[in-house]
Amino acid sequence: xxxxxxxxxxxxxxxxxxxxxxxxxxxxxxxxxxxxxxxxxxxxxxxxxxxxxxxxxxxxxxxxxxxxxxxxxxxxxxxxxxxxxxxxxxxxxxxxxxxxxxxxxxxxxxxxxxxxxxxxxxxxxxxxxxxxxxxxxxxxxxxxxxxxxxxxxxxxxxxxxxxxxxxxxxxxxxxxxxxxxxxxxxxxxxxxxxxxxxxxxxxxxxxxxxxxxxxxxxxxxxxxxxxxxxxxxxxxxxxxxxxxxxxxxxxxxxxxxxxxxxxxxxxxxxxxxxxxxxxxxxxxxxxxxxxxxxxxxxxxxxxxxxxxxxxxxxxxxxxxxxxxxxxxxxxxxxxxxxxxxxxxxxxxxxxxxxxxxxxxxxxxxxxxxxxx
Ligand SMILES: *Cc1c(COP(=O)(O)O)cnc(C)c1O
Numbered sequence: 001x002x003x004x005x006x007x008x009x010x011x012x013x014x015x016x017x018x019x020x021x022x023x024x025x026x027x028x029x030x031x032x033x034x035x036x037x038x039x040x041x042x043x044x045x046x047x048x049x050x051x052x053x054x055x056x057x058x059x060x061x062x063x064x065x066x067x068x069x070x071x072x073x074x075x076x077x078x079x080x081x082x083x084x085x086x087x088x089x090x091x092x093x094x095x096x097x098x099x100x101x102x103x104x105x106x107x108x109x110x111x112x113x114x115x116x117x118x119x120x121x122x123x124x125x126x127x128x129x130x131x132x133x134x135x136x137x138x139x140x141x142x143x144x145x146x147x148x149x150x151x152x153x154x155x156x157x158x159x160x161x162x163x164x165x166x167x168x169x170x171x172x173x174x175x176x177x178x179x180x181x182x183x184x185x186x187x188x189x190x191x192x193x194x195x196x197x198x199x200x201x202x203x204x205x206x207x208x209x210x211x212x213x214x215x216x217x218x219x220x221x222x223x224x225x226x227x228x229x230x231x232x233x234x235x236x237x238x239x240x241x242x243x244x245x246x247x248x249x250x251x252x253x254x255x256x257x258x259x260x261x262x263x264x265x266x267x268x269x270x271x272x273x274x275x276x277x278x279x280x281x282x283x284x285x286x287x288x289x290x291x292x293x294x295x296x297x298x299x300x301x302x303x304x305x306x307x308x309x310x311x312x313x314x315x316x317x318x319x320x321x322x323x324x325x326x327x328x329x330x331x332x333x334x335x336x337x338x339x340x341x342x343x344x345x346x347x348x349x350x351x352x353x354x355x356x357x358x359x360x361x362x363x364x365x366x367x368x369x370x371x372x
Contacts, residue, residue, distance in 0.1 A: 008178075011064030013245050016057025027057040029238040050226055054234040058241040059209075062199075065178035065244075066191065066211035069218045071225060072237055076174060076194025078230030079208030080104060083170055083192055084111055084139075085228075086220035091115035093138040097123045099151055100143035101172065102340045108141075123153035124283065126161060133165035142188070143172040144289075147325075148299045148335045148349040150175070150275040154285040159187020168217075174198070175297050175325075178211070179251050181290050189214060190221075198296055198326030200243035201250050205236040250328065250354060255293030257330075257360060258352035262298045264361055270368050272346075273301040297325050299335065299349040307372035309334040309346040315370035318355065318363040325351030330360055 006014075016027025030053040035045045044051030055072050062070040073079040084107065088094055094108050098120045108118035121128045123142060133140060140162045144153040155171065162169045171183030174194040183191050193199055195207040212218050225231060232240075255278075262276035277286050278294035286294075302309050313321050319330040323338075330353035335343040343349075352360070 008065045012061045015061030030054045031234045052234050054237045055232050058237045061241050061244050062209050068211040068213045070211045072232045073208040074230040075206045076208035079210045080192050082221050082224035085224050087139045088116040093117040095119045095132040095138050096141035097143045099146045099149045101147045130161050133167050138167040140167050140169045145175045145277050148343050152277050152283045152286045155186040176295050179248050195240045200240040202243050203327035205239050207232050207236050207240050253354045254296035254352045257357050258296050258298050260357050265300045271300050272303045275299045296352045299347050302346045306345040309348050311370045311372040312367050315367040329353045
């Protein structure tokens with residue numbers, strides 16, 4: 001963790017560089033599997049599954065945004081698995097959102113034989129959360145806003161319930177990113193972020209990260225990374241840091257586009273419901289938790305069924321039909337085409353990119369005229 005003299009916004013831009021005569025201004029890409037070493041091995045510099053200078057530059061940038069220690073992983077799922085293993089070893093229950101990212105639920109289920117017991121609840125139902133936490137040693141896995149329904153849970157109140165129960169809180173911060181939401185400042189013990197999405201922002205890599213201010217927990221998570229081997233490729237880490245440096249600018253533009261699209265859709269006769277934090281129907285704690293915007297992701301439900309939604313997605317000429325989100329290009333998909341996804345059949349998830357809003361609205365109107 002870097003104790004920064006400057007704000008996170010400046011620190012991330014300068015991450016991975018040194019003010020030393022002749023040093024490169026751009027963080028170097030260091031592809032190596034091993035290091036020159038003799039005698040007692042210095043763990044981070046003995047073998048490259050233990051450490052790599054390009055990851056460390058990225059971790060420095062993320063650490064600046066989170067004001068915490070960070071570890072990067074081969075994917076968001078790899079980061080989530082290391083955190084689940086580090087926190088739930090010994091048989092803790094994992095209380096997680098019923099409407100969150102479906103692969104988190106799948107992963108928790110797969111870890112059942114290792115003693116982890118997943119319990120799915122609605123994170124906006126605080127009584128249900130309290131009951132789930134009271135039944136024995138637990139970890140609360142909070143995802144907010146949720147993917148794909150963009151529901152906003154109250155991190156401060158969830159943190160209070162978890163503290164009463166002695167349960168650490170994990171926050172999946174993929175949708176908001178550390179630029180729009182700082183769960184560690186709101187009571188979370190550790191964050192998990194899929195860098196694959198908005199944080200890197202160019203749809204060109206798969207990576208994940210965790211951040212915490214708890215050094216003992218950091219050590220445990222790092223151990224799972226080292227022995228489990230789900231390490232980042234140096235090139236992906238280099239690309240991710242390059243993307244991260246413009247995150248503040250991109251997310252501002254993407255949030256503005258997403259809000260304009262959400263408002264436009266809300267007034268469209270074919271649209272039955274729009275889900276976007278900031279549209280005016282969100283939970284009252286949203287403005288405190290994410291004061292700078294709702295992020296790039298929104299979803300909406302069409303009147304009609306899956307075939308209607310498929311026809312609309314296929315008709316776009318600018319918005320790219322694709323999964324994932326947070327890239328500079330706008331993308332969308334009918335979410336329930338994924339078999340394990342529990343979203344409504346005609347729900348379309350849209351990630352607003354940085355294209356001029358007039359083009360996006362024109363493409364939307366054109367697409368929404370398509371019929372099955
Ligand atoms: C994509 C995503 C993940 C998993 O990240 P990968 O990099 O695809 O493994 C985790 N949580 C959320 C909310 C996501 O959207």
